[in-house]
Amino acid sequence: MGTIKTTNIETITGSGTLTLGQSGETITIPSGVTITNNGTQTGFGGTNTPAFAVYNSGFQSTTSNVDTKATFDTEVYDTASAFASSTFTVPSGQGGKYYFYAWMVYVATDANATTGKLQFYKNGSGTGGYSEVFGGYSSRNNYSFYKIS
Numbered sequence: 001m002g003t004i005k006t007t008n009i010e011t012i013t014g015s016g017t018l019t020l021g022q023s024g025e026t027i028t029i030p031s032g033v034t035i036t037n038n039g040t041q042t043g044f045g046g047t048n049t050p051a052f053a054v055y056n057s058g059f060q061s062t063t064s065n066v067d068t069k070a071t072f073d074t075e076v077y078d079t080a081s082a083f084a085s086s087t088f089t090v091p092s093g094q095g096g097k098y099y100f101y102a103w104m105v106y107v108a109t110d111a112n113a114t115t116g117k118l119q120f121y122k123n124g125s126g127t128g129g130y131s132e133v134f135g136g137y138s139s140r141n142n143y144s145f146y147k148i149s
Contacts, residue, residue, distance in 0.1 A: 050080035050091055067119075070104075 011018050021027050029035065054072035062068040071086050080091045090098070106116045120127045 050078075050082050050094055052076075052078040052080075052083040052088065054078075054083055069121075070102075 009018065053076035055074050055076070056070065056072050057074045060068070060070060069086050072083075073085075075083065080094065082089050082091050088098075088100075100120055102118055102120070104116075104118055
C-alpha cells in the first residue's frame with residue numbers, strides 16, 4: 001500500500017478517541033523509534049500486581065534463641081487478597097519474580113541481648129537473613145532486609 005507522511009494527526013473535533021488500526025491488526029513501532037507519553041497510558045506496560053503493604057500495629061515479644069514468626073495485623077492494601085497474617089500466597093496464574101522488603105525495630109529489654117535476625121521463608125525454608133549486633137539493654141536499632149524470589 002502507501003505511506004502517509006505528516007507531523008500531526010488529530011481528531012476532527014480536537015477531542016475524543018483517535019483509533020489506529022482495527023481489531024486483529026498489529027501496529028509496528030520500528031527499532032530506534034522513541035515513544036513519548038505526555039498523557040495517560042492504559043492497556044500496556046506492567047501493572048505491578050499483585051502487591052501488598054502490611055504492618056504490625058503493636059509490639060511483638062520474642063523469646064531468646066527462638067525463631068519467632070512476625071505477624072502483621074494491618075493491611076494498607078492487598079490487591080489480590082493474597083496476604084494473611086504472615087504469609088503471602090502467589091495467586092493462580094501470577095507466577096514470576098517478587099520483591100519483598102521488611103524493616104524492624106529491635107528494643108532490647110535484657111542487658112545480655114546482643115543480636116537479632118530477620119529472615120524470609122519460602123515454602124517453610126529460610127531464604128537467608130541478616131544479623132546485626134545490637135549492643136545490649138535499651139538500645140534501639142533499625143535494620144532492613146530484602147529478597148527477590
